[in-house]
Amino acid sequence: MVEGAIATAVAALVNRDETLARKVVDEDAEIDRMEVDVEEDCAKILALYQPVAGDLRFVIAVLKINNDLERMGDLAKNIAKRVLYLARVDQVEIPVDFRSMAVQAQDMVKRSLDALVQADSSMAHQVRQDDDVLDGMRRTIHEKIRAAIRARPEQTETLMKLYSVAKHLERMGDMATNVAEDVIYMVEGDIVRHQGEDELPDDQEEETGRGEV
Amino acid sequence: MVEGAIATAVAALVNRDETLARKVVDEDAEIDRMEVDVEEDCAKILALYQPVAGDLRFVIAVLKINNDLERMGDLAKNIAKRVLYLARVDQVEIPVDFRSMAVQAQDMVKRSLDALVQADSSMAHQVRQDDDVLDGMRRTIHEKIRAAIRARPEQTETLMKLYSVAKHLERMGDMATNVAEDVIYMVEGDIVRHQGEDELPDDQEEETGRGEV
Known part of the structure; x- marks a missing residue:
């Protein structure tokens, strides 16, 4: 459902499709309910089976991934809400193509979940590495949007919505990376998070996905 | 330590103090280590004592709050990195006062942790309500920054850094709200998250703190 929400939100954005956007917003409640159910199930399993x-x-x-999945659902919902906003305002030229970034984000989410289900830590390591690609895409898109704002400051408000769409897609990748790191921990018993993050230059944002970018 | 990081990051921002900012960036590694330790402790407790x-x-x-605390530390680090960036570029007039928003965010974090330690669900309910105040502050600051961008588009890049500082402070409040909701669940066994979120207007962002704003 979360993968679907991401795909639908991006399709809504690219096609300026209000109906699709509304669908993502409406269906998020179901994702929210599923998060609560999964957490309850985990609590029951811990209490009854004492694994x-x-x-x-x-x-x-699973407890942590559950949390991250629900947050990814919220990010998809936020993108959909941006689409609903964009549909109401004057048509503004979108100076960037979100498609490849969206495909990359979606793919990372999908593979992080495949890695979980198959307990495949090498796939999880790959997802971690791919996050750099996504971050690079976000930087490029952000530069283009800032240039568009400088050129058309009267469209600042609308362009800022696009800016945050790119940010949301990046954060999805960060959460897929979190999931991947939880899978690695699960499979290898090795805590990889917080490794290598000190190499980040100062102007590069640390993501709140557990300190990893 | 996380509370301290938030306070120091904001002091660094308000006073444009590079030394303070550097301190926050450096000390985040210790917060990261503590997150790993707390999670290991939880795993041991579950395995040995089967509560x-x-x-x-x-x-x-605690497992979930641990995660959120570490992410709050990352947000403080991100704000500190913004300060390091701002220190390198031309002096730009900061069109907003971040202090009251920062105090509000910090206070929510503090009280959410007090609520945890004291298992005080009424304090936790209060934190949830206060999040609306913080969201309002973020909206006001964002409007002012957008106006500043429209007036001085050549400063777009720098002003965008300030824009994201406000966003980071709001997200800290969201994470404090997550903590508060975990406390309520812990004390009352009642899952309050995902309640009341459908009242959000479309132009208002759903926060990735478990769907609650």
């Missing part, structure tokens, strides 16, 4: 070792790790990973 | 009922709820809440 240890690998099984316990799996449940802890 | 049930209220104790189990507490451990689940």
